[in-house]
Amino acid sequence: MMKKLSLLRLFSCLPLIAIIIPDVTELIINNQFKLPFFHIISGAMLIVTIVICTLVIRYLKKQQQVKMQYQQV
Secondary structure, eight states: OHHHHHHHHHHHHHHHHHHHHHHHHHHHHOTTOOOOHHHHHHHHHHHHHHHHHHHHHHHHHHHHHHHHHHHHO
């Protein structure tokens, strides 16, 4: 489960970077450039996906640590 979440988080970062780099470059070169609404929405959705995956992974790791502590006692 954690491996799948890690892969989802990784593959959510790649399109986010692919959206951000050209937009930032265009903003630096052209002051009149306006970010497309689709890029803002898709970037926000990818960030939310990454945050959710990170929180779930952290929760699962914490649960696993608690199990290990109870097994050692």
